[in-house]
Amino acid sequence: MKNLKYTGMVIFLIGLAIFTTTPFLGNVKMTETIMVESLNEQELANLEQPLKEQLIDKEFSSTFGFSRAFIAIYNAKNEELKANEEWGKVMWTKASSVALNLSRASNNSVVTQNKWLFFLLTFGLGIFGSLMYIIVDLKLKGPPGIKNDGIYHDAATNRGWIGILTAVWLVTFYIVLYFHPYIMADAISLTDPIKGLFKQGAEASQWFLYGLLYCISMLVMGVRMYIKYRHNKYQIVRTTSVLFFQVIFAFLLVEILPLFGLPGRDLKNAMPLDYTFLYKYNIQELLDAGQFGMFLIIWGFVLSIIVVPTLVYFYGKRWYCSWVCGCGGLAETLGDPYRQLSNKKMWAWKLERWLIHGVLVFAGILTIFVGIHTFTSLSGVNDGEGVSTIMGISAFDVRDWYGFMVGAVFAGVIGTGFYPLFGNRTWCRFGCPLAAYMGLVQRFKSRFRITTNGGQCISCGNCSTYCEQGIDVRAYAQKGQNIVRSSCVGCGVCSAVCPRGVLKLENGPEAGRFGNEGPIVLGNDGFKLNQ
Amino acid sequence: MDKIVIIGNGISGVTAARHIRKNSDSEILIISAETEHFFSRTALMYVYMGHMRFEDIKPYEDWFWEKNRIDLKFDRVEDIKTETKQLVMKSGSSINYDKLILALGSKPNKFGWPGQDLKGVQGLYSFQDLEMIEENSKNAKRAVIVGGGLIGVEFAEMMLSRGIEVTFLVRESKFWGNVLPDQEGALISRHIKKHHVDLRFNTELDEIIADENGRAKAIKTKDGEIIECQVVGLTAGVSPNVAFVKDTNIEVERGIKVNEFLETNIEDVYAIGDCAQFHQGVNGRRNIEQVWYTGRIMGETVAQTVTGKRLAYNPGPWFNSAKFFDIEYQTYGWVFANKLEGEADYYWEHPKGEICIHVVWDEATGLFKGLNVFGIRMRHDLFDKWLREGASVDEVMANLSTVNFDPEFYSHYEKSIVDQFNKETGRNVELKAKKWWRNLIGS
Numbered sequence: 001m002k003n004l005k006y007t008g009m010v011i012f013l014i015g016l017a018i019f020t021t022t023p024f025l026g027n028v029k030m031t032e033t034i035m036v037e038s039l040n041e042q043e044l045a046n047l048e049q050p051l052k053e054q055l056i057d058k059e060f061s062s063t064f065g066f067s068r069a070f071i072a073i074y075n076a077k078n079e080e081l082k083a084n085e086e087w088g089k090v091m092w093t094k095a096s097s098v099a100l101n102l103s104r105a106s107n108n109s110v111v112t113q114n115k116w117l118f119f120l121l122t123f124g125l126g127i128f129g130s131l132m133y134i135i136v137d138l139k140l141k142g143p144p145g146i147k148n149d150g151i152y153h154d155a156a157t158n159r160g161w162i163g164i165l166t167a168v169w170l171v172t173f174y175i176v177l178y179f180h181p182y183i184m185a186d187a188i189s190l191t192d193p194i195k196g197l198f199k200q201g202a203e204a205s206q207w208f209l210y211g212l213l214y215c216i217s218m219l220v221m222g223v224r225m226y227i228k229y230r231h232n233k234y235q236i237v238r239t240t241s242v243l244f245f246q247v248i249f250a251f252l253l254v255e256i257l258p259l260f261g262l263p264g265r266d267l268k269n270a271m272p273l274d275y276t277f278l279y280k281y282n283i284q285e286l287l288d289a290g291q292f293g294m295f296l297i298i299w300g301f302v303l304s305i306i307v308v309p310t311l312v313y314f315y316g317k318r319w320y321c322s323w324v325c326g327c328g329g330l331a332e333t334l335g336d337p338y339r340q341l342s343n344k345k346m347w348a349w350k351l352e353r354w355l356i357h358g359v360l361v362f363a364g365i366l367t368i369f370v371g372i373h374t375f376t377s378l379s380g381v382n383d384g385e386g387v388s389t390i391m392g393i394s395a396f397d398v399r400d401w402y403g404f405m406v407g408a409v410f411a412g413v414i415g416t417g418f419y420p421l422f423g424n425r426t427w428c429r430f431g432c433p434l435a436a437y438m439g440l441v442q443r444f445k446s447r448f449r450i451t452t453n454g455g456q457c458i459s460c461g462n463c464s465t466y467c468e469q470g471i472d473v474r475a476y477a478q479k480g481q482n483i484v485r486s487s488c489v490g491c492g493v494c495s496a497v498c499p500r501g502v503l504k505l506e507n508g509p510e511a512g513r514f515g516n517e518g519p520i521v522l523g524n525d526g527f528k529l530n531q
Numbered sequence: 532m533d534k535i536v537i538i539g540n541g542i543s544g545v546t547a548a549r550h551i552r553k554n555s556d557s558e559i560l561i562i563s564a565e566t567e568h569f570f571s572r573t574a575l576m577y578v579y580m581g582h583m584r585f586e587d588i589k590p591y592e593d594w595f596w597e598k599n600r601i602d603l604k605f606d607r608v609e610d611i612k613t614e615t616k617q618l619v620m621k622s623g624s625s626i627n628y629d630k631l632i633l634a635l636g637s638k639p640n641k642f643g644w645p646g647q648d649l650k651g652v653q654g655l656y657s658f659q660d661l662e663m664i665e666e667n668s669k670n671a672k673r674a675v676i677v678g679g680g681l682i683g684v685e686f687a688e689m690m691l692s693r694g695i696e697v698t699f700l701v702r703e704s705k706f707w708g709n710v711l712p713d714q715e716g717a718l719i720s721r722h723i724k725k726h727h728v729d730l731r732f733n734t735e736l737d738e739i740i741a742d743e744n745g746r747a748k749a750i751k752t753k754d755g756e757i758i759e760c761q762v763v764g765l766t767a768g769v770s771p772n773v774a775f776v777k778d779t780n781i782e783v784e785r786g787i788k789v790n791e792f793l794e795t796n797i798e799d800v801y802a803i804g805d806c807a808q809f810h811q812g813v814n815g816r817r818n819i820e821q822v823w824y825t826g827r828i829m830g831e832t833v834a835q836t837v838t839g840k841r842l843a844y845n846p847g848p849w850f851n852s853a854k855f856f857d858i859e860y861q862t863y864g865w866v867f868a869n870k871l872e873g874e875a876d877y878y879w880e881h882p883k884g885e886i887c888i889h890v891v892w893d894e895a896t897g898l899f900k901g902l903n904v905f906g907i908r909m910r911h912d913l914f915d916k917w918l919r920e921g922a923s924v925d926e927v928m929a930n931l932s933t934v935n936f937d938p939e940f941y942s943h944y945e946k947s948i949v950d951q952f953n954k955e956t957g958r959n960v961e962l963k964a965k966k967w968w969r970n971l972i973g974s
Contacts, residue, residue: 143725145857149692153581231857233940340583345592453936454911456852456861458823459542459590460574465583474590495938497582499854501861501908504936512969519553522912524828525847525919526835 005136011129019122020169022111022186028066029059030106038105043091043098046077063107067099067182074098096180103185104203111186118190123212127220134224144231146497148466156420157337163420171417178408181206198255214330215251218243221333228336234492234505238322242329250326263289265296268324271304272363273434275402280374280386287378308434309441315507316448317438318490327427330416331468332491335424339493342423342470349470352429352487356436359406363433366402369395406431425468429487439486447507450483450494452476452515455523456502463494463503477502480522482515533557535837536618536628538608542823543804544634545569546830547837548601554838559600560626562618564607566658568593573823575661576685580692611779613797630799630837633776633787634830635806637769637821640678644765646739651747652763655686664689664762671695671761675750677736678767679706684855686764687728698729698758700736702767712868714878715903718887719855726856739763769821771806784808786819791843793833801837803829813844822851848918849901850911858885863914864901866891874900877924877956879948881906888948892924899924907944908936913968925960928952932965 035051036044050073060066074095081090111118141147156162176183188209195204204212222243229235245268254264263285271277277300286293311319321328342348373395377386388395415427428435442448450473457480463473469487473494476483483494483503495503520527535551537544540563548559574588596603607621611631618626639654641647651667653660668674674690676683679701687697703709705716706723723730735753742748749759771786782788782796786808793801804826805819812818820826828846835842852861866889870876875894880887886906892899899922902914913934917927927934931945949962 143857148577148580148582150581152584232938233942234938237940344587346594451936453908454850454915455824455827456850456911458573458852459571460577461571461583461587461590462574462577465587478590492938499859500852501859501936504908504938506939508967509969519550520831521827522915523824523847523850524831524845526828526832526842526845 001136001140005133005140008129008132008134008136011125012133013129015122015125015127015129018118019126019187022118022122022190023064023183024062025109025111026060026062026064026066026103026107026186027109028061028063028103028106029057029108030055030066030102032056034102034105038101039098042089043093046081046089046091047073050077063103063185064180064183066106067096067103067180067185070099070102071095096182100182100185100188100206103182104189107185107189109186112189115190115193119193122187122190123216127216130220131223134220134227137224137227147228148462148497151337151340157340159341159421163338166420167418170419171413174408174413174417177206177210178412184209199259211251211254214326215247218246218329218333221336225333225336229496232492232496235496238492239332241323242325242332245324246326246329261289262292263296266326267296267299268303269326270308270320270434271300272360272367272437273325273327273432274300275363275366275407275433278367278370278374279399280370280377283374283378308438312438312441312448313446314448316446316488316490316505317435317442318448318488318505320438321428321435321489322491327411327415327432328425328489331419331424331428335416335419335468338419338424339468340423340465341421342425342429342468344464344467344470344472349472352470355430356432356439356487359410359431360433360436362402362406366398369393369398406433423468423470425470425489428489429469435487435489442488443484443486445510447510447513448484448488448490449506449508449513449515450488451504451506452480452482453500453502453504455480455521456500457521458500460499462497462499466493466497468493473503478521479519480516482513484514533629533837534627535559535630535632536626537561537632537634538618539563539634539636539804539806540566540569540603541572541634541636541804541826542569543636543826543830544632546827547632547634547803547834548830549599550831550834551838552599552601554834554840557838558602560602560604560628562604562606562608562620562626564605564621567603567605568596570658572656575655575658576689579661579664579689609775611776611781611800613780613800616799628799631801632833632837633781633795633800633802633806634804634826635772635776635787635802637805638772639682639765640768640770641765642767644677644736644738646741646747646750647765649739649741649747649763650745651761652739652765654765654769655682655689656769667762668693668695673698673758673760674762674764675700675736675758675760676764676766677750678765679703679708680710680766680768681707681853682769683764683766684723684853686766687723687726688856690762690764691726691728695762696727696729698760699723699731700734700752701730701732702735704732706730706732708868710868711903712866712870712876712878712889714880715887715889715905718880718884718905719858721884722856722858769805771808771819773806791845792836792841793829793844794836801833803833809844814846816846816849824850848915850914858905859908860903860905861909861911862901862903863909863911864891864899864918866901866903875956877952879944879951881944886944890924890927890952897923897925899927902927910934910936910968912972916972925958928958928960929963930966930971932962933968933971935965 078091152158188204188206191204191209191212195202195208222239225239249268250266254266257264276282286296322332373386373388377384410431411427418426457477459474459478461474467473469489471485473483490505492505535557537548540561544561548561551559568589571588571590577583578585608618609621610619616628639656653663673696675698676686677700687699690697706720737751737753739747740749747763749757751757773783773787777783780797786806787795787802789795789802789807791813793803795802805821809818832842832844848864850863873894874891876891878889889903891901899917928949945962949960953960
């Protein structure tokens, strides 16, 4: 059994190694035809000459080398245009996306020639190996029940060297994905066959690769959740729910709707987590998409303003964070092995409140700027350019700042990249503006609470340790108090790991929601409780 | 201003300190020779098993003590001079007190077995035991555990988590036989065996055999069988840790003798928790109670007395809980291993044999006496109310859905429990729909 587990790990690592090697397997040569086909008019006018001189028909051994050379030319040209104040000619598309397109078109590597093969060698081996590694736990870890043995002895889950390496890999992946996607042109191309299943001949984007990887990680690690918590129906049902919403809503529908000429949108993605909803291009696209587009606009508002707070009132924010949300879904599956690494100290809680509410305010400001811009431009103010500058600050700048700092760095690089170091809910706890919004509702107006069972707590600390949100659950439980905290995402693991049956997630009347408020825990008749 | 000194930083001593601080501005000093800070003793096993780090089983962050003006001293008390109200410390210094609370805890029982002090032989109680077990279990292949109770199961779980095989010797014919009725004992025994523990009933330890380095290498049972092992766990209960008190003026029998106010024979000296022995058991309980919860209640109580509101120890209805490998156990009220005269009982077990409940009531009056439950969680506060108010067994059975505390979506067995109950007892209970439990508490 153990050997089977190790074999699975080796197979997974081979798949991972091949995936990681793909950026070094490129064979890039841009022909004139490719250049003409891939660049738009303005780019061509600007870049044809220097590209012909420096890049055309030159061979590069990686998309990275090619793209760096291209970006240097692109930037030099732009600098020149700016210096000459030829503003009409300056190119505003991100150099990295142009570089990615050219790389994809000019790449003739072993990967692009054998896409299915490399898909199987990377995704295929990865899935097969990890499932093998996971499924033997059914036998290896004994009868159903909480099996947390060795978590703090394992370098993968105790911030040891494996954890650090994993974090380095993930952070690198996110930096490449968000900022230098041309590096992974080969990896993107190996998902073309899958993209082709939706639309013949369509090419995958970096976001398709990411979406596919995301879903597959969740599904594979979802199997791990099913095995680990097979004794706990709450966890089984909840895991099924997050997998369903990720695969159907966040992935398949987004791919399938466009096949019918409809805008592909993730219907469960609520503002302000979905911060691009009010962007002009998005609203414009939806307006152009007829009735369904109109429905999406109205749904977007109804979801955030009515559905979200109403369901939080009845069930707590768990209905979203640990049942529906994609970020939460990844955290609850891929991130589950790291949940114990969240910081439980008082200072972390203080930091959390400043940060998450700070992001909420930032998201509010963004919404105002973008909303005014979109509304005014669509109503034809300034010849359709709208009002983009308020108090000397440009809405486009606010968008860029938010997109970079919150959307990319916080949610992606730190939020997921640091799973193995800071735990699996770093983004959800410290950064997500939707979580902050729902948290306020959950804390002040909700039927949800975690009930503490009288005086049965023995202060062992399992609940706090395995709280991914860093809530010191024990601090409440040992006083016989219920847990009512804005950050609780209702994953239910505190209740699962409690050895004495002390904790239960419940929805009930608001009256008495905080439970025992006296200093004395139940069991002592020398005192009168709550009177 | 009074200076209150507490010896022992376990749950009893620390609870006392916290409540003294709530009630007064007295100077508070907690002395411990075990660890610098309070930790949850019941969680030591999880540190060994890698579920948590030691810092995770400390219920309060280290700044807590200074913030609440509770002084800590990491030193051992060698002697108590009650005439001068002085403590003589191992470090050579001495400490004065106005009021002294002894919360000394327990130590594992050793019944004079030959070889009981060899290397590799140990109990499981203190932080030092945790350090020792880490050392003792290195490269171990088999452990023999002596004594079938709660700590024995913990010890077995710990060993198995490191791949060490376990032989478990139980003197009685069933598991935890002085506490659990036969059916529950059998259920737990099956579960322990399912985890591949070599569980042996009616087997007593005769001696522990040493190798040439004075380390345990095997044990011999009373039947003469020799079992090779590298670790021997002595888990046949604990007794009050009172050795150094015996030479003082404070009255000691098995534990430190106290009245219901937790006062010893010496004025301004109190004893709480595992080390306290009541002249007479309170509310029909044993006169020495070695349970987390009772330690906490004694701490809450003595804090009132030493801050001027003299209060008798008056615990509510008995409750306790534990976990045996994967099966959780809760008990409310009294279910004795052998039912008392005049008691009737009802036992239900799930066909898969890992979930059960055992209800006891007074046959003549139908008064609910207590319940054992394995594999289902139930609500403490509702049982507390029923037991205090003298609810009938019918009321308890009728409200089984409401008293259920299992996580959402769990399977429910109340219907089958009540149906079988009616059939076996001839009573006629109708299972009521689940009610928001506070409504029952309030009514």
